[in-house]
Amino acid sequence: MYVPPYNMKITGTTRKNKPDIPNQMKIGSREVPASSFCHSGDVTLVSYKPKKNKIVLLVSTKMTKFNIGEARKPEMVLFYNKTKGGTDTFDKLCHAYTTARATNRWPMRFFFGMLDQASVNVRILETCKNSRADATVNKSPQVTMKSLIFHLITPYMRQRLEINTLRIDLRRGIGMILGLSPDDMLEEERPKLLKRARCASCPSSKDKKTQMQCPSCKRPMCDDYRIYLCNECGGCD
Template identity: 30%
Template sequence: MQIYAGKSAGCAPEVNQGQRVVRDMTDGLEGHTVTTDNFFTSYALAEELLKKKIALVGTIRRNKPELPPRLLQTRARAPRSSEFAFRKTTTAVSYVPKRGKNLLLLSTKHCEPAVSGEEHQKPVMIMDYNRCKGAVDNLDKVVGAYSCKRGTRRWPMALFYNLIDVSAFNAFVLWVAVEPSWNQEKTFKRRLFLEELGRMLVYPQMERRERLPHTPAAAAMVQSQRRAENSEASGSAEASGAAHDQRRRGCSFCTNKKRKISTTCSKCGIYICKEHALQFCSSCK
């Protein structure tokens, strides 16, 4: 059994808090392997889990004091080379996939400097990590391409942004599974889906606004949406056979007659603005 821990687990952006989350997730377990990213991994956590007979495999940040300095040096090392460091119960590896890049992993599951025989010559530790945690890392990469995140120092807001991003990606996966022919010829389907999803979430709120936004761009967007809504309402009234004048006039219920509108009541034909109009379904009608 593999247990995954990543930044999407919903914890505050503090290393101590993250380690407490891992301890709570593994409480009562025994004989399993925990796979974590560098947000959680530390030597102290690995030793604590090992006392509960739980192995840990995870990437580790280079600023951890338990890492030997030799693993941090990459200037004179060749690409696809690996450096190992061993303690009695823990193994650390430094892998250089290309010049200037260094991947650091910590493991209490591996005790030998095993390296893959393939061309990339990755250590077995990294291959096990990718096999268990690769999907989570890929989700972080995909979500980072199109994200609603904004800079904030409040971790509940950061968590909320992450929930929105992950939920939007899950919705895209479900939509493509249900409608596989939707924009099948295009390679940027996810971007189109997010644009349409944003419009469906925002436009109803824009239509219900009583006042225009202060910024010119936002105000122009709201006005454009209201004009589109009025034109759709006028078209539906024509289709139903309601007789009305296409000229713009003042609302019959407003005291300010300077505001001109073109929408009319589908039953009596009088001019009526959005504030004095009511919405109901066909059964109530």
């Protein structure tokens, strides 16, 4: 049985369909309860039959002794029952405020699981931070999730603001979410050149200089060729 080289001790259940598990460990005895042990290198496998027609397989790299504890249960099973509450609680927190949606694409399902786990980890880190800082106010799960969502979408929204052909209503909506001032939005909506240059639309005989430029092609553009629109018309397609 393969063990990842992470220098960590693990104890957990496994399924019967694994090819590394001997067939003798998948068949329980007639007695209830009954236990069978198997050892290979640093890995110990126990097949525990708590009741009729049920077999529990546990693998551990921490406990290597074949000891039977109280109620005729292996010590590996007793140790697992004491420590499995953390995994169950983590799964419960992930499903309480899950981001998962019905989908047939397994990469998306993995992505939803990563978001759920990240949300729970953020709540844990936030709680540890508040406890060290002696903070009396703890953020609710909803507030923590909103802060995580805002942290993830902020780079994408700033990247969209760099698109010069973005509709003005979308630009202003993103600016309101990011908390940008109207002056900052105006500067992004009307790009300027660092130095004055000759207007690309005027004839060379006029030699008309300007600092404004076209948001799309980035060419210098004077006031004679700029179109002024109201807010309603500027937001239309």
